[in-house]
Amino acid sequence: MNRYVALGSSMAAGPGIRPLAAGAPRVAGRSARNYPRLVAHALGLDLVDVTFSGATTAHLLSERQLGVPPQIETLDGSETLVTITIGGNDVGYVPLLMGATLPGLFRRLPAVAELLDPGLREQALSEVEPALQAVGAAVRSRSPRARVIFVDYLTLLPPAGERAGRLPEDVVHLARHVADGLQRCTAAAAATTGCELVRAGVASREHHPWSAQPWTVGPGLPLPWRPWPFHPNAAGMAAVAGLVAMSCGGRA
Incomplete structure (x- = not known):
């Protein structure tokens, strides 16, 4: 089989989408129905999924995360496909939205105010x-024979002019603005590094x-038996898998 390595944060791991991936650390929040697994099934690939909730670019490149080695160490050069979904935790995208759901008094706490x-x-x-x-340069260097695909984040908010529930405008x-910036940065990084x-x-x-027909979940409590707030749901994971598979010439 062709080897496929999935790198990234919770937007690829799929926390709360049941069932959990067999053998994965519970804290990783890795779903058996996340887009890497759906892509691997659709394309007949041998998946190594090291996506991990809370991961930053540093966790992908150089830092251990809760005792787990940097994700990039999984690459051995034999890969034919590598997907990367990362960056949101670097810019505080989902934490920002979670902070917005807190009562006004809590939003004034230093950590939330930041x-x-x-x-x-x-x-x-x-x-x-x-x-x-x-990230792109390091993955290209370690996996020179692989197709390396950045997959950016699913939409978490309605377009300008529409209300996002009770979230402060x-x-x-x-x-x-953060979401748009993250998309631009991801696209630029992909273009610059040949991904x-x-x-x-x-x-x-x-x-x-x-x-x-939502592909992502709105505000709520991060409970283990349902998709986490401001994260993909099962339909969103299936949709992303379809996009990735189509970009590889297959179908999910």
């Missing part, structure tokens, strides 16, 4: 593009949590 600070989010965006470029505006790009964000614009 997440909601436009200047700090802008600084984080300025730092994520070179980090993503480093100023925070929603900031989160949209491919699957634009899950563009494909899912009409499938936000408040839409008729």
